[in-house]
Amino acid sequence: MISNHFVRIFHSGQSFWNSVNKSFLGKLRKKTGYTFANCRKALELHDGDMEKAEKWLHEQAQALGWAKATKLEGRPTAQGLVGVAVNQNIATIVEVNCETDFVARNKTFQTLVDSVASACLRFAVKQTTGSALTKIELDSERLKSLPGEDGKPLSDHTALLIGSVGENVALRRACFFQASKGILVAGYTHPAPQKSNRTLFGKYGALVSFKQVLPGTPAEETVAKLPVEQLGRLLCQHIIGQQIVIL
Missing domain, CATH: 1.10.8.10 (Ubiquitin-associated (UBA) domain)
Structure with missing residues (x-):
């Protein structure tokens, strides 16, 4: 009606x-x-x-x-994008699906993925567990309820996009890391984006957390020559290429 x-x-x-x-x-x-x-x-x-x-x-x-x-609702969503965003000690990875690759390349769709990743980062900031590394996974229903930058739930943003592109769009899942002092987080997507945005987009994505070794340990001799950001990116590339779940 x-x-x-x-x-x-x-x-x-x-x-x-x-x-x-x-x-x-x-x-x-x-x-x-x-x-x-x-x-x-x-x-x-x-x-x-x-x-x-x-x-x-x-x-x-x-x-x-x-x-x-x-x-x-119910139409298959086999295409889409993975979004990765990192802000200091917090990193998130999200999956948003659509029906066609054409829509996945649409700037409006990518804006939604960026909004979802940003909402996850804001949510992560409010979580305090006291652990050295916190990992929390969010299912589709939890994602839909997160507020966007305008305060409206992500489900409203998704519905607005569906009305615009005429395809089913699904907020599939998300995960974020929150690290304490001394633990680093990094993220990467493939194919690598042509330019760096606050959210990286790709067909595949990975998050990794790692801790720098103490000076004087044997392992330092093999990794000290690599900048921390480069090391994190290389680890993520290896995870994506080898489809590794746990290192």
């Missing part, structure tokens, strides 16, 4: 076209990314009020997203 209402409103006629300020229309289109027809209708309904029009657009898109998500 919501979906039909949304589509009908968004594709109504041009009876009020001349009443809409074209400069407002261009600004709203650029800011929200919605079609000119949708932005025009939003401005018509709210007498050219940009703020109200934008809010209405987001509300309608969210409603359509949830309707579409319900309809597409």
Whole structure:
């Protein structure tokens, strides 16, 4: 019912076209990314009020997203991306799936993966166990409930994306490490991204935690020549290449 209402409103006629300020229309289109027809209708309904029009657009898109998500639920999601993010002593790895590789390459999909990884990092900061190394795994349902940067649950962000791309999208799973002083964490994805973002994307990913050896121990002779960041990256590459679970 919501979906039909949304589509009908968004594709109504041009009876009020001349009443809409074209400069407002261009600004709203650029800011929200919605079609000119949708932005025009939003401005018509709210007498050219940009703020109200934008809010209405987001509300309608969210409603359509949830309707579409319900309809597409259960369709296989064999493609997707692994996201890895590291912030000092915390590292997280997330898996988000979609139906096609085309959507996996979509910037909007990658933005969702980045949002999921960032939400996991924020969640990890609040966890205190007193252990030298904390490892926590999150299933799909737990991931959906985590808040995004705007405070809305990730399930809302996912539904909005589903409404946009027209494919089923699933927050599959996540894991994070939280290390105490003296323990290092690193992450890597393959294929390696062309440029470094706050979240690395790839088909495969790995996290590793390791501890620097004390000066004077024999092992130091073999690893001291490698910078810590490079060592962590090499370990992750080895894990991905050999499909190792435990070193």
